[in-house]
Amino acid sequence: MKNKREEQHIINELLASRLAIIIWGSLVYVSVIVLQFYREPLILSSLGFTGLFVVHGWLHWNSYRFTNKYFWYYFSAQGALIYLCSILMPDGYQAVLIGLLPVLIAQSLGFSYNILRVSFVFLISIILFFDSALTLGTMEDLILFLPIFVLMLIIVLAYAILFFQQVHERLRIQSFLRDLKEAHNKVEELTLSNERQRMARDLHDTLAQGVAGLIMRLEAADAYMVQGQTSRVHEIIKQSMVQARITLAEARFAIDNLRAKSSSEINFKEAIQNEVQHFKDATGIIVFIHLTLKKRLSRTLMEHSQHIVKECLTNIAKHAKADKVWVSLSDQHGKLLMEVRDNGIGFNTDALGTKVGHYGLLGIQERIRLIGGEMKIHSDSEGTSIKVETALIEGD
Template sequence: MQNIQHPMFALSLIFSFILVTHAFLYFISSLFSNSNYWFYFLAQECILFISAFILPNGSPTVLIGLLPVLIAQSIIILKNKLKVILFFMLSYGLYCIAITINYGASELPIFIPIFFLILLIVIVYTISYNRQVSARERMEFYLQQLELAYQKVEELTLSNERQRMARDLHDTLAQGLAGLIMQLEAVNVHIKNGNISRSNEIIVSSMQQARETLKDARTVIDNLRTETLEYMDFHSAVLDEIKKFEEITGIDVEQEIKPIHSLSNLSMEYGIYIIRESLTNIMKHSQARKVKIKIEQKDGKIYMEVSDNGIGFSIKNIGKQTGKFGLLGLQERIRLVGGGLTIESMPGKGTKLFITVPI
C-alpha cells in the first residue's frame, strides 16, 4: 500500500523475495534435524527482522502477523518450555526493537498489546491442534497394535487347530496301523499252524478295522484342508465341498452362491466346516434326493441356507439322541464365531438350516 504514493519497486522486489524465502523455509522445516532447529529459527527471525526495515511502514503487519506463527511452530518443534521461552524473549525483543526504530518508543504501548493478543490466539489454537494431532497419532498407533494383535490371535487359532488335527491324524493312523500289524502277525502265526478258520476270522476283522481307520483318516485329512484355505477363495472352497458331496451321493445340489468379500481365514475355515458338516448330515441321515444351498453377504454377515427334502426330524430331539445329525457340534462351531443357527424340520417334511456368520 505504501507504494501507491511513493513507489519503491526495488525494495518491494527484495521484500517479496525475502518473504518467499521465509515461506520456503517453512516448507522444508521438516528437513532440519533436532540439533539444527536453532539455526532454522534464527534464520527465520533474521528474515522477518530484515523485512521490517526494508519496508518500514509495513513492519507491524509483517511482525504481528508472522512472529506469533513462528513462536507457535517453536512450541510444536522444540517441545521444551525453557527453549520456547528463550525463543519468545528473542522474538519479543526483536519486535520491540523494530517498532521502536520505525515508529518510536512512544508507540510501543499500542503495538505490544496487539502483538500479545494475536500471540495468545495463535498459541491457544496451536496447543489445541497439537493435542488433536497427538491424540490421532496415539489412536492410529493403538489401532495398528490392535490389528496386529488380532492377526496374531487369528494365526495362533488356526495354528492350534491345525496342530490338533495333525495330532488326531497321527493318533488315528498310528493306532489303526499298529492294530492291523498285530492282527496280520496273528494271521501269519495261525496260517503256519494250519488254523485257517481262525485266520479268516482275523482277516475279516482286520478288513473292518482297516475301513474304520481309513474313514477316520479321511475325516481328519478333510479337516486339515484348512491349510489350503489361505490359497483359495470361499466361493471355490464351497463349490469343492458340493462337488465332493455330489460325487459320493449322486445328488445334484441346487446352488445360489454369491461372491463373498473381505472374509478372514478364521471365518472362512468355520464357514467351510459348517457347509461340510451340513452336507455330511444330509448324506448320513436325511435320505434326501434334493439339496439346495444359498449363500450371500449382507450387513457384514454371511447368510447361509442349507435345505433338503429328506425324512426330517423333530427339533425337540436335538441333543437327546447322541450323535444324530451332528447338530450339537455344528451349533458349537457357529457359537465360537458369534454366529446364529436356526433349524426348521418336521418328520417327513425335510430340513432347513439358516446360518449367519459375522465377516
C-alpha cells in the same frame, strides 16, 4: 529423537497444516506488499523481501527436517529473516511482525516441549517486535499495534495448542494401530500353529493309528497262516475289515472337517450323531445316544469333545468286543459332561499306557488336558465307562 522426527513429519504431512502455512503466508506477503506500495513503492527492497520471504516459507515447509539438534539454528534463522523482512519494508513492517512472529512462537510449541526453549523463543520474538517497531516507527505506532499483536498472538497460540493436541492424538492412535497390527499378526501366527497341531492330531488319530492297527493285524494273520491256523487267520481278517471301515470313515470325517466348516456352521449335536452313525455302519454295534445340550459350545471345545467321543468309539470297536454302546452328553451347571459306556470285556486300567492298544486313551487324556477337563475310567468284566467333565465354554 526418532519419535520427535516422526511427529514433525506427520505435522507437515497433514493437509490442513500445509494449507494453513500457504494461505497465511500468502496473506501476510500480499498485505506487506500492498502497504508498502500504497505509501512508497520500493522495487529493490520488495525483490529482496520476496527472496527472504521465500526462504522463510521454505524453512516453515521443511521444518520437520530440523530435529532438536538444530533447534537454535532454525529459530535463529527464522527470527533473523523476519527482522530483515521488516527492515526492508518500512511501511509494511507491522504486517510482517504481527503476521509472522506469532506463527514462529506457535511453531516452537510443536518443535520442542522444553518450556525453557519455548520461553526463550517467545522472549526473542518480543524483543524483535519492540526493536523493529521502535526502529521503523514511533511510540504511538507501537501503542496502536501492540494490542493487535497480543490479540493475534493469543489466537495463533490457541490454534497451535489445539492443533498439536490433535497431532498427539493421531500419533497415539497410530501407535495403538501398530500395536494392534502386531498383535493381530501374532494371533495369526499362533492360529496357524494351532491349526497345524490340530491337523497333526487329526491325521494321527485317524490314518496313522488306523493303518498301524491294520499292519499289526495283517502281520499277525501272516504268522498264523504260516502256522496253519486258518480259523484264527479268518477271525483276524474279519477284524481287519472292520478296522479298515472305521479308518476310512474317520479319514473321510477328518477331510470334511478340514474342508471348511466355520464355527458358525458347526452343529455339535449333528456332528456327534454323524460320528455315532459312522461307528454303527462300520461295526454293526447298537448305540444308544442321549444328547441334552442347551448352550452353544466354543469351536475348540466342540472339536476336542467330538474327537474324544470318536476315539472312545474307535477303542470300543478295536478292543471291547461289545455289542452295545451308550453315548451321553449334557451341559449342567456350567459343565459339559460326557460319558461313553459299553458292555464289552473291559481292561486293566492299571496298565494304561504300558500296553499296545491303550494309546488311544492317552490321546483322549491329551485332548482333555487341552480343554482343562477331567476324566474318570471304570472298567471291569462287564464293560468300560469313560466319563469326562470340563468347563462349559460358550461360543458366539
